[in-house]
Amino acid sequence: MPTVKISPKFQVVIPQQVREKLQLKAGQQVEVLLYDNRIELVPVRPMRQLRGFLKGIDTTVEREPDRVL
Structure with missing residues:
Protein backbone atom coordinates (compact mmCIF):
# COMPACT_ATOMS: atom_id res chain seq x y z
CA MET A 1 0.00 0.00 0.00
CA PRO A 2 1.52 3.33 -1.03
CA THR A 3 2.15 6.03 1.53
CA VAL A 4 2.25 9.78 1.01
CA LYS A 5 3.77 12.65 2.94
CA ILE A 6 1.85 15.74 4.04
CA SER A 7 3.54 18.91 2.77
CA ASP A 36 -13.59 6.89 12.63
CA ASN A 37 -9.92 7.80 12.78
CA ARG A 38 -9.21 8.08 9.06
CA ILE A 39 -9.69 10.37 6.08
CA GLU A 40 -11.44 9.13 2.94
CA LEU A 41 -11.37 10.91 -0.41
CA VAL A 42 -14.36 10.07 -2.60
CA PRO A 43 -14.38 11.25 -6.23
CA VAL A 44 -17.37 13.40 -7.13
CA ARG A 45 -18.92 11.89 -10.26
CA PRO A 46 -21.45 13.56 -12.58
CA MET A 47 -24.96 12.11 -12.32
CA ARG A 48 -24.82 10.94 -15.94
CA GLN A 49 -21.81 8.78 -15.12
CA LEU A 50 -23.69 7.13 -12.23
CA ARG A 51 -26.61 6.00 -14.38
CA GLY A 52 -27.05 2.24 -14.13
CA PHE A 53 -24.41 1.62 -11.46
CA LEU A 54 -26.97 -0.19 -9.27
CA LYS A 55 -28.06 -2.53 -12.05
CA GLY A 56 -28.57 -6.03 -10.68
CA ILE A 57 -28.81 -4.99 -7.02
CA ASP A 58 -30.95 -7.24 -4.83
CA THR A 59 -34.15 -5.32 -4.00
CA THR A 60 -35.80 -8.11 -2.01
CA VAL A 61 -35.02 -6.60 1.38
CA GLU A 62 -37.41 -6.99 4.28
CA ARG A 63 -39.20 -3.71 4.94
CA GLU A 64 -40.75 -2.22 8.04
CA PRO A 65 -44.51 -2.84 8.26
CA ASP A 66 -45.29 0.85 7.67
CA ARG A 67 -43.15 0.86 4.49
CA VAL A 68 -44.88 -2.00 2.64
CA LEU A 69 -46.67 -0.92 -0.50
Whole structure:
Protein backbone atom coordinates (compact mmCIF):
# COMPACT_ATOMS: atom_id res chain seq x y z
CA MET A 1 0.00 0.00 0.00
CA PRO A 2 1.52 3.33 -1.03
CA THR A 3 2.15 6.03 1.53
CA VAL A 4 2.25 9.78 1.01
CA LYS A 5 3.77 12.65 2.94
CA ILE A 6 1.85 15.74 4.04
CA SER A 7 3.54 18.91 2.77
CA PRO A 8 4.04 22.02 4.94
CA LYS A 9 0.89 23.39 3.24
CA PHE A 10 -1.03 20.22 4.30
CA GLN A 11 -1.19 18.94 0.71
CA VAL A 12 -0.80 15.32 -0.40
CA VAL A 13 -0.16 13.79 -3.82
CA ILE A 14 -2.37 10.86 -4.81
CA PRO A 15 -0.06 8.13 -6.16
CA GLN A 16 -0.18 7.59 -9.93
CA GLN A 17 -1.40 3.99 -9.73
CA VAL A 18 -4.38 5.11 -7.61
CA ARG A 19 -5.16 8.06 -9.92
CA GLU A 20 -5.12 5.77 -12.94
CA LYS A 21 -7.24 3.06 -11.34
CA LEU A 22 -9.90 5.60 -10.28
CA GLN A 23 -9.53 7.58 -13.53
CA LEU A 24 -8.97 10.82 -11.63
CA LYS A 25 -8.23 13.97 -13.62
CA ALA A 26 -6.50 17.20 -12.62
CA GLY A 27 -9.02 19.67 -11.23
CA GLN A 28 -11.58 16.98 -10.41
CA GLN A 29 -13.39 17.40 -7.11
CA VAL A 30 -13.31 14.86 -4.30
CA GLU A 31 -15.34 14.74 -1.10
CA VAL A 32 -13.31 14.58 2.10
CA LEU A 33 -14.90 12.33 4.72
CA LEU A 34 -13.75 11.80 8.28
CA TYR A 35 -14.62 8.21 9.21
CA ASP A 36 -13.59 6.89 12.63
CA ASN A 37 -9.92 7.80 12.78
CA ARG A 38 -9.21 8.08 9.06
CA ILE A 39 -9.69 10.37 6.08
CA GLU A 40 -11.44 9.13 2.94
CA LEU A 41 -11.37 10.91 -0.41
CA VAL A 42 -14.36 10.07 -2.60
CA PRO A 43 -14.38 11.25 -6.23
CA VAL A 44 -17.37 13.40 -7.13
CA ARG A 45 -18.92 11.89 -10.26
CA PRO A 46 -21.45 13.56 -12.58
CA MET A 47 -24.96 12.11 -12.32
CA ARG A 48 -24.82 10.94 -15.94
CA GLN A 49 -21.81 8.78 -15.12
CA LEU A 50 -23.69 7.13 -12.23
CA ARG A 51 -26.61 6.00 -14.38
CA GLY A 52 -27.05 2.24 -14.13
CA PHE A 53 -24.41 1.62 -11.46
CA LEU A 54 -26.97 -0.19 -9.27
CA LYS A 55 -28.06 -2.53 -12.05
CA GLY A 56 -28.57 -6.03 -10.68
CA ILE A 57 -28.81 -4.99 -7.02
CA ASP A 58 -30.95 -7.24 -4.83
CA THR A 59 -34.15 -5.32 -4.00
CA THR A 60 -35.80 -8.11 -2.01
CA VAL A 61 -35.02 -6.60 1.38
CA GLU A 62 -37.41 -6.99 4.28
CA ARG A 63 -39.20 -3.71 4.94
CA GLU A 64 -40.75 -2.22 8.04
CA PRO A 65 -44.51 -2.84 8.26
CA ASP A 66 -45.29 0.85 7.67
CA ARG A 67 -43.15 0.86 4.49
CA VAL A 68 -44.88 -2.00 2.64
CA LEU A 69 -46.67 -0.92 -0.50
